[in-house]
Amino acid sequence: MSLNRRSFLKGSGALAGAACVGVPLPVIAAAASAATEKTAADGGVKYVNTTCVHCVNFCGQRIKVEDGVIRVVYPNPDIAEYYNHGICPKGGAGPFNTYNPYRIKAPLRRTNPKKGPHEDPGWKEISWDEALTEIADKLKTIKADDPRKLVWHHGHGKYLIGDQFPKAWCAAFGTPNVVHRTTTCEAARHVADELTWGYHGFLPDLEHTNLLLNFGASFYEAEQWARWLDHASIDAMARGMKMVSIEPRLSQTGAKAAQWIPIRPGTDAAMLLAMAKVLNDEGLIDEEFLQTYTNAPQLVASDGHILTDDASGEPLVWDTVTSKATPLVDGVVPALKGTYGKSQARTAYQVLIDSLAEATPEHAEQLTGVSAAAIRDLAIEFGRAAMIGSTTVIDGHKIRYRPVAIHTFRGLAAKEFGVQNWRAGQIVMMLVGAQDAVGGLGLHHVYNKPAYFEAAKCEYPPNRVDLQESVYFPHATHNVCQQVAYTLLDPKAFGLPYVPEMQIFYATNRAFSTADALKQFEGYAKTYNVVIDLVLTETASMADIVLPDLSYLESWHFAPTRWTPNSGHKAIRQPLVNAYNIPLDAWGTMWELAKRVGFQKEYVEGMNKQWKTKKVTFDPTKEYTPKEAVAVLWEDATGTPLDYAIEHGFKGKHVDTEHRYLEGVEKQFKGPGKPKMKLYADQLVGSYNTIAKTVKEHQIKNLDLAYYKTALSPLPLKEHAIPTPHKNAEDYPIYLMTYKRMYRNQAGNTALNPILNALGDSDSNFVLINPVLANELGVGEGEEVRIETRVGEAQGKARITEGIRPDVVAVSYSYGHFSPGFPDYAKKGIWINQALELHPDVISGMNSFNDTKCKVVKA
Numbered sequence: 017m018s019l020n021r022r023s024f025l026k027g028s029g030a031l032a033g034a035a036c037v038g039v040p041l042p043v044i045a046a047a048a049s050a051a052t053e054k055t056a057a058d059g060g061v062k063y064v065n066t067t068c069v070h071c072v073n074f075c076g077q078r079i080k081v082e083d084g085v086i087r088v089v090y091p092n093p094d095i096a097e098y099y100n101h102g103i104c105p106k107g108g109a110g111p112f113n114t115y116n117p118y119r120i121k122a123p124l125r126r127t128n129p130k131k132g133p134h135e136d137p138g139w140k141e142i143s144w145d146e147a148l149t150e151i152a153d154k155l156k157t158i159k160a161d162d163p164r165k166l167v168w169h170h171g172h173g174k175y176l177i178g179d180q181f182p183k184a185w186c187a188a189f190g191t192p193n194v195v196h197r198t199t200t201c202e203a204a205r206h207v208a209d210e211l212t213w214g215y216h217g218f219l220p221d222l223e224h225t226n227l228l229l230n231f232g233a234s235f236y237e238a239e240q241w242a243r244w245l246d247h248a249s250i251d252a253m254a255r256g257m258k259m260v261s262i263e264p265r266l267s268q269t270g271a272k273a274a275q276w277i278p279i280r281p282g283t284d285a286a287m288l289l290a291m292a293k294v295l296n297d298e299g300l301i302d303e304e305f306l307q308t309y310t311n312a313p314q315l316v317a318s319d320g321h322i323l324t325d326d327a328s329g330e331p332l333v334w335d336t337v338t339s340k341a342t343p344l345v346d347g348v349v350p351a352l353k354g355t356y357g358k359s360q361a362r363t364a365y366q367v368l369i370d371s372l373a374e375a376t377p378e379h380a381e382q383l384t385g386v387s388a389a390a391i392r393d394l395a396i397e398f399g400r401a402a403m404i405g406s407t408t409v410i411d412g413h414k415i416r417y418r419p420v421a422i423h424t425f426r427g428l429a430a431k432e433f434g435v436q437n438w439r440a441g442q443i444v445m446m447l448v449g450a451q452d453a454v455g456g457l458g459l460h461h462v463y464n465k466p467a468y469f470e471a472a473k474c475e476y477p478p479n480r481v482d483l484q485e486s487v488y489f490p491h492a493t494h495n496v497c498q499q500v501a502y503t504l505l506d507p508k509a510f511g512l513p514y515v516p517e518m519q520i521f522y523a524t525n526r527a528f529s530t531a532d533a534l535k536q537f538e539g540y541a542k543t544y545n546v547v548i549d550l551v552l553t554e555t556a557s558m559a560d561i562v563l564p565d566l567s568y569l570e571s572w573h574f575a576p577t578r579w580t581p582n583s584g585h586k587a588i589r590q591p592l593v594n595a596y597n598i599p600l601d602a603w604g605t606m607w608e609l610a611k612r613v614g615f616q617k618e619y620v621e622g623m624n625k626q627w628k629t630k631k632v633t634f635d636p637t638k639e640y641t642p643k644e645a646v647a648v649l650w651e652d653a654t655g656t657p658l659d660y661a662i663e664h665g666f667k668g669k670h671v672d673t674e675h676r677y678l679e680g681v682e683k684q685f686k687g688p689g690k691p692k693m694k695l696y697a698d699q700l701v702g703s704y705n706t707i708a709k710t711v712k713e714h715q716i717k718n719l720d721l722a723y724y725k726t727a728l729s730p731l732p733l734k735e736h737a738i739p740t741p742h743k744n745a746e747d748y749p750i751y752l753m754t755y756k757r758m759y760r761n762q763a764g765n766t767a768l769n770p771i772l773n774a775l776g777d778s779d780s781n782f783v784l785i786n787p788v789l790a791n792e793l794g795v796g797e798g799e800e801v802r803i804e805t806r807v808g809e810a811q812g813k814a815r816i817t818e819g820i821r822p823d824v825v826a827v828s829y830s831y832g833h834f835s836p837g838f839p840d841y842a843k844k845g846i847w848i849n850q851a852l853e854l855h856p857d858v859i860s861g862m863n864s865f866n867d868t869k870c871k872v873v874k875a
């Protein structure tokens with residue numbers, strides 16, 4: 017039997033799970049292909065093209081429905097040229113979450129007034145009308161009093177119906193408090209991008225990359241672009257690309273890399289800065305790129321500001337032709353290095369060089385545990401592989417060619433100094449000129465928001481309960497979800513001018529998924545809560561009323577999608593079944609509440625604004641079903657009727673070379689008269705000064721200015737490789753980190769999936785321990801160990817493996833559930849989040865997950 021790769025992938029995804037229990041993938045793939053062909057003509061069988069929104073990869077799927085029952089999930093083969101080839105075990109097993117007997121099937125009201133993580137709410141079933149009436153009455157009271165007292169939270173809900181709907185709904189209600197989960201996710205990565213090049217999101221240009229340094233993006237297990245990165249990286253490696261994985265734990269991605277560099281958690285900035293120093297010292301620098309695209313030549317005053325021209329307000333550079341400080345205009349050849357003028361201003365690049373004086377590989381070795389020789393070798397390999405100065409011709413366009421990329425997801429982001437860690441990565445990329453180059457890192461919507469280049473407004477008193485963009489989290493452009501609970505515990509301490517009374521949680525198990533998690537429960541006990549979920553999660557335990565929802569296989573949505581370097585697509589999600597005859601999905605619930613409270617018209621007007629509808633718009637005088645709402649969005653976005661989407665599931669398009677390489681960095685930053693990519697993030701200097709002023713003016717007590725000064729440095733520093741627990745938790749010798757496994761998605765419903773729990777050891781997790789540490793502790797494989805931190809403890813079975821540093825233990829996520837609403841089989845394993853210390857990144861609000869230190873003892 018022979019299978020080409022494409023048909024193999026087409027068939028394999030759906031049943032990949034079964035392969036883990038011993039059936040070879042090609043056999044399954046052949047059987048699956050044969051099954052599709054055989055049954056296609058059968059009566060009662062249909063194949064529906066839809067989008068998986070079970071996780072954030074949004075794969076195209078083709079689903080077999082037989083006599084109204086979902087039978088098999090396949091990847092949609094038509095989407096392969098635009099995005100996913102295969103699907104993952106979660107997607108293949110997804111229908112078991114829809115058919116899950118433990119789903120919430122009717123509205124529930126709490127009967128036990130005492131709220132706490134381990135209190136049984138004493139749920140009592142009530143009618144939809146009773147539930148909606150009670151919620152609408154609460155909302156009316158709050159709206160009349162002070163609508164800001166309502167806090168709306170969503171997590172995965174952002175993708176299930178799009179955050180445009182909740183944003184429109186909250187604006188129409190009158191509250192600024194709409195809070196997404198991104199600071200528990202990857203917010204720091206976004207904010208580092210925004211500060212550097214004016215928007216966020218990137219992908220390595222894998223068709224052309226020759227050397228990929230992967231700092232903890234786990235794209236064979238997790239990641240948000242995994243279903244493109246999986247096949248694109250495999251193809252790239254088959255072509256000869258070398259992948260190096262820099263991560264404390266050997267992930268599945270690391271396992272396929274040519275080289276694994278086990279770095280100590282939380283210390284990447286030190287390694288990246290040392291690499292920057294080596295590139296400088298070796299002259300492996302793209303001077304032309306730094307001069308013409310970045311603010312490297314701009315003159316920095318002694319107070320950290322960039323000097324500007326009195327007349328035009330434009331930044332000054334030192335012109336080597338006229339020996340004068342001048343804005344960058346035609347004819348000016350700016351100095352890249354040096355100190356100039358009466359004020360002895362240094363170029364931004366010189367400031368970087370000076371700040372790197374002590375960032376030697378030897379120094380980095382002490383922090384990172386990676387040998388100086390390995391750091392030096394990698395930097396030189398990277399610098400040479402970048403082929404600085406080279407170009408290539410594609411479709412008649414001569415384009416910068418730099419076939420090297422640094423990629424990351426939560427590896428660099430999910431930490432106390434997440435922004436600075438990824439800024440360090442971006443700086444290394446800038447030094448070799450690899451952003452938006454062929455084979456480099458393709459940036460998304462470059463300079464789409466010029467405001468990201470400005471100092472933050474540093475609001476005080478804060479308007480929002482999560483303190484977003486306040487003096488506390490000045491550049492938190494993605495909300496600060498974990499902060500809500502802390503503010504609720506003491507609103508006055510943060511200067512909040514009102515006290516929130518009600519929270520609605522839509523598709524998020526927030527209390528379970530943040531660090532220092534028990535504090536979240538305390539915060540939620542302060543308010544009247546509504547939870548909309550599929551299952552009775554830990555967060556649902558804190559609710560006064562719980563509402564059911566339809567799953568992603570049961571409801572309509574103009575689905576989110578993922579772009580790739582050479583394509584984009586629009587897609588819908590469409591209902592296949594309604595397993596428990598649930599009458600309203602979350603979208604319908606929001607619609608109904610807006611109607612009952614009396615802000616439906618404003619809500620619909622807000623929908624047009626949020627979705628930026630142009631040709632086809634929502635009519636504020638009309639009633640909409642979810643399907644009709646999707647029709648508006650689809651038709652407006654694609655110009656084709658909904659029927660097209662119902663038949664095909666998506667509409668794709670390829671992007672041309674110009675769009676791919678020439679419309680980002682090239683168009684926005686190159687040459688005179690343009691804004692510049694920020695090698696030196698001067699807006700942080702401005703933000704810090706405003707913070708300092710505000711703190712004095714308002715005598716703010718709970719903000720440590722010295723800490724903020726270091727955190728908001730315009731350049732990453734070695735201090736950003738020393739998270740607070742590394743410095744202070746002296747009696748806790750071991751580093752503790754966390755990661756995701758393939759079998760669980762996020763903090764809730766996949767724990768109940770019987771198929772995902774049947775794949776070998778997938779029903780439980782464990783503590784990854786190196787044999788050296790295990791020996792020291794006298795712990796054998798499978799024996800119980802206890803992890804103790806300064807905030808909590810957790811216990812579970814040891815898994816002894818060489819795939820982790822000896823000074824680190826790792827525990828995976830979304831195990832150890834304890835909700836009384838979950839069956840026992842979904843509760844196995846370790847919940848590590850209550851033992852993780854929380855030291856948010858103060859620039860972005862990002863939650864820290866990988867910075868805690870601990871003791872490990874044999875239990």
Ligand SMILES: Nc1nc2c(c(=O)[nH]1)N[C@H]1C(S)=C(S)[C@@H](COP(=O)(O)OP(=O)(O)OC[C@H]3O[C@@H](n4cnc5c(=O)[nH]c(N)nc54)[C@H](O)[C@@H]3O)O[C@H]1N2
Nearest residue numbers: 171172201523524525529548549565754762763764765829
């Ligand atoms: N230790 C550790 N902690 C972590 C992570 C980690 O790697 N390690 N990862 C972090 C990351 S990246 C993130 S994004 C956060 C996510 O953490 P959460 O915000 O908790 O997860 P979400 O995916 O946003 O929400 C999951 C909830 O949505 C519900 N849900 C799923 N589908 C539907 C639906 O159709 N309708 C409704 N109403 N509900 C639905 C699920 O049952 C579940 O309760 O966790 C973070 N926490």
Ligand SMILES: Nc1nc2c(c(=O)[nH]1)N[C@H]1C(S)=C(S)[C@@H](COP(=O)(O)OP(=O)(O)OC[C@H]3O[C@@H](n4cnc5c(=O)[nH]c(N)nc54)[C@H](O)[C@@H]3O)O[C@H]1N2
Nearest residue numbers: 232233234238239281282425426427755756758761762866
């Ligand atoms: N199976 C599965 N897939 C998912 C999800 C899921 O819950 N389950 N969630 C989705 C979501 S919302 C997200 S945000 C993505 C996240 O996707 P990823 O960021 O790719 O995955 P994570 O496991 O959260 O963390 C990334 C890696 O960072 C490593 N790491 C930890 N600390 C450090 C460090 O200090 N330095 C370095 N270099 N590496 C470190 C971990 O070992 C881990 O392999 O996954 C998405 N896909």
Ligand code: SF4
Nearest residue numbers: 068071074075104107
């Ligand atoms: S990767 Fe995510 S979106 Fe794709 S099939 Fe798996 S669960 Fe669905």
Ligand SMILES: [Mo]
Nearest residue numbers: 072200201202
């Ligand atoms: Mo995430």
